[in-house]
Amino acid sequence: MCKMEKITLRNITKAYGKNPPVIENLNLGIEEGSFTVLLGPSGCGKSTVLRMIAGLEKTTAGDVLIDGISVRDVEPGDRNIAMVFQNYALYPTMSVRDNIEFGLKNMKVGKDERNARIAEVAEMVGLTEYLSRKPANLSGGQRQRVALARAIVKKPAVFLMDEPLSNLDAKLRTQIRTDLIELHQRLKTTFVYVTHDQVEAMSMGTDIVLMDQGTIQQHAAPAEIYASPANVFTARFIGSPPMNVVPAEAAHGKAPEFVSKVGFRPERSHIVRPGEKLSEDTVLIDGNMLAREMLGDQTQYKMETENGTVFVKEFKDDLIDYGQHQIAVKLADIACFDMQGKLCGFGLQKE
Amino acid sequence: MQQTKLGMPVVSEAPSVVRPAMKQKSGLRRFFIAVRPYLMIAPAMVVFALFLIYPIFYMVYLSFFDWNMIGEMKFIGVQNYTNMFSDSDFWQVLGNSIYYMVMVVILEMALSLLLAAYLNKNTRVNQILQTIAFTPYITSMVSVAFIWMWMMDSDYGLLNYFLSFFGVDPIGWLSDPKVAMNALVLVSVWKGLGYNTIIIISAMQAVPGYLYEAAALDKTPKWKSFYKITLPMISPSIFFLALMNIISALKVFETVNIMTKGGPMNSTNTLVYNIYQYGFQYFKIGYASALGVALMVVIGIFTLIYFKVLSKRVYYSN
Numbered sequence: 001m002c003k004m005e006k007i008t009l010r011n012i013t014k015a016y017g018k019n020p021p022v023i024e025n026l027n028l029g030i031e032e033g034s035f036t037v038l039l040g041p042s043g044c045g046k047s048t049v050l051r052m053i054a055g056l057e058k059t060t061a062g063d064v065l066i067d068g069i070s071v072r073d074v075e076p077g078d079r080n081i082a083m084v085f086q087n088y089a090l091y092p093t094m095s096v097r098d099n100i101e102f103g104l105k106n107m108k109v110g111k112d113e114r115n116a117r118i119a120e121v122a123e124m125v126g127l128t129e130y131l132s133r134k135p136a137n138l139s140g141g142q143r144q145r146v147a148l149a150r151a152i153v154k155k156p157a158v159f160l161m162d163e164p165l166s167n168l169d170a171k172l173r174t175q176i177r178t179d180l181i182e183l184h185q186r187l188k189t190t191f192v193y194v195t196h197d198q199v200e201a202m203s204m205g206t207d208i209v210l211m212d213q214g215t216i217q218q219h220a221a222p223a224e225i226y227a228s229p230a231n232v233f234t235a236r237f238i239g240s241p242p243m244n245v246v247p248a249e250a251a252h253g254k255a256p257e258f259v260s261k262v263g264f265r266p267e268r269s270h271i272v273r274p275g276e277k278l279s280e281d282t283v284l285i286d287g288n289m290l291a292r293e294m295l296g297d298q299t300q301y302k303m304e305t306e307n308g309t310v311f312v313k314e315f316k317d318d319l320i321d322y323g324q325h326q327i328a329v330k331l332a333d334i335a336c337f338d339m340q341g342k343l344c345g346f347g348l349q350k351e
Numbered sequence: 352m353q354q355t356k357l358g359m360p361v362v363s364e365a366p367s368v369v370r371p372a373m374k375q376k377s378g379l380r381r382f383f384i385a386v387r388p389y390l391m392i393a394p395a396m397v398v399f400a401l402f403l404i405y406p407i408f409y410m411v412y413l414s415f416f417d418w419n420m421i422g423e424m425k426f427i428g429v430q431n432y433t434n435m436f437s438d439s440d441f442w443q444v445l446g447n448s449i450y451y452m453v454m455v456v457i458l459e460m461a462l463s464l465l466l467a468a469y470l471n472k473n474t475r476v477n478q479i480l481q482t483i484a485f486t487p488y489i490t491s492m493v494s495v496a497f498i499w500m501w502m503m504d505s506d507y508g509l510l511n512y513f514l515s516f517f518g519v520d521p522i523g524w525l526s527d528p529k530v531a532m533n534a535l536v537l538v539s540v541w542k543g544l545g546y547n548t549i550i551i552i553s554a555m556q557a558v559p560g561y562l563y564e565a566a567a568l569d570k571t572p573k574w575k576s577f578y579k580i581t582l583p584m585i586s587p588s589i590f591f592l593a594l595m596n597i598i599s600a601l602k603v604f605e606t607v608n609i610m611t612k613g614g615p616m617n618s619t620n621t622l623v624y625n626i627y628q629y630g631f632q633y634f635k636i637g638y639a640s641a642l643g644v645a646l647m648v649v650i651g652i653f654t655l656i657y658f659k660v661l662s663k664r665v666y667y668s669n
């Protein structure tokens with residue numbers, strides 16, 4: 001590994017009481033300066049991992065290292081980290097200013113320095129005129145920014161964020177998403193971000209750690225995780241809509257024997273127009289259109305085939321009518337998965 | 352994602368049907384509708400008026416008379432009040448009441464806060480301890496007073512017996528004018544402690560845990576997160592409890608009546624016990640009523656000051 005690891009999780013196991021562990025023997029390295037997104041369905045253990053990095057949860061076994069040093073006996077406040085909570089966790093009895101200042105006071109930052117930092121951060125997130133307000137008198141987006149300001153003002157080495165956008169409406173979410181990317185570019189510190197939304201992960205992350213049932217399914221850059229998903233779970237999680245994965249029988253014997261499932265991205269398929277000339281390396285699937293969604297620049301079709309429903313996404317201007325159609329997919333775009341669900345390559349053998 | 356089920360309802364045109372004109376209601380019916388809410392609250396209001404409003408006004412009315420409950424009522428104007436204000440005993444009783452109230456409220460709140468902070472963690476042992484702490488509250492004040500009286504006996508009492516082990520001279524818990532009032536404070540605090548603690552614990556447990564997590568990440572020392580987060584968050588409960596304690600302490604009666612009868616040397620005589628003496632021992636109903644009015648005013652003043660001074664510092668979540 002060429003880059004330095006900021007945070008290392010070494011053989012982490014976490015169990016609550018006598019229940020079977022939610023995370024077992026997990027290893028993860030988070031690179032310095034990366035925007036690492038822990039992604040996965042709810043209950044996959046991603047928040048637990050974040051909370052163990054923060055020190056809010058103790059590890060049952062294994063070690064968390066920051067800058068190569070074990071933080072087992074280091075209090076959360078001494079780990080040089082800041083956290084943004086899902087519900088912001090603002091102190092409701094304090095004004096915005098006191099909320100931001102609280103941590104600095106505890107860190108014994110001098111008064112002039114505190115004022116300068118608060119002014120700077122308030123300007124940065126656009127809260128200057130709200131400093132004297134109580135959190136109850138702020139909108140959801142403003143509270144979110146207070147939570148961010150409270151983290152930024154501490155100038156931590158690591159930002160931990162636990163689904164910070166999930167309580168915002170869709171429009172604000174996309175806006176703050178861009179703001180967070182900007183912030184990361186500006187601060188160049190390590191961000192660890194937990195979400196169940198693959199769009200957030202793809203758009204913001206420099207690294208994605210996709211988790212399921214307490215284990216890491218794939219740890220890669222967004223482009224790689226999209227282009228070559230490690231397994232069926234990853235393929236079905238990334239993309240909107242995600243990859244269509246159907247039994248290998250759908251390939252009509254074109255798939256090698258060890259392949260149990262095949263898949264293709266909706267945006268790498270299209271519906272055959274009447275009179276359209278198809279190249280030889282194309283697979284055709286018969287399907288009945290169940291639903292059609294026109295989204296302006298793109299159209300999504302939900303098609304029922306004999307091997308289950310699949311999605312087709314087109315960036316074309318002409319709309320296809322409901323009815324029986326053929327779906328065309330290039331051989332090279334078909335992903336093959338083996339018995340264990342692992343990706344074994346793209347492209348089926350030609351006839 | 353974006354899966355839609357078939358059979359989406361087709362949006363129909365907004366209903367533009369004109370409603371048929373409403374039937375004209377009869378006069379009687381309209382009257383009934385207007386009166387109905389008052390009828391509904393009438394039973395409660397009657398009880399309220401009969402047992403709360405009327406006695407208050409009757410007490411004020413009686414305070415202008417000289418009456419022994421049997422003979423003729425004689426109107427004497429503000430004579431009862433002038434007598435009261437010029438009586439040094441009244442000022443002593445008033446002072447006693449206020450001293451008692453201040454001591455009880457301060458000790459009660461401070462101790463129950465400490466106890467609540469200690470018992471806050473929801474372990475099995477703490478649940479048992481909470482129950483034990485609550486027991487005095489559900490015990491009758493009369494039994495409590497008798498048991499403490501026995502324990503505080505200066506010759507045979509348990510307290511002095513234990514103190515003798517440490518070479519402490521016997522204390523006249525209820526017989527020394529300097530000590531007696533504090534002994535009553537002790538009993539009252541002991542009895543109310545469990546109740547106050549339980550209320551504070553439940554308020555503490557309603558404080559969301561993530562605030563303490565945020566505080567931990569902000570490097571907050573334990574005492575500071577108690578002072579800056581816990582206390583403000585539970586302030587509504589504390590505000591309420593302290594007010595209830597103020598009012599009930601100003602109305603103390605049973606312990607005085609059973610344990611000291613206002614003595615020694617009037618040192619434990621309080622407003623309510625004084626009212627009882629004048630009303631039902633000396634049968635001076637008018638003067639007792641004037642004392643009752645004084646008590647009401649004192650409670651009113653303290654409540655008002657309390658609201659003015661403290662209510663702004665209480666945090667109410669919306």
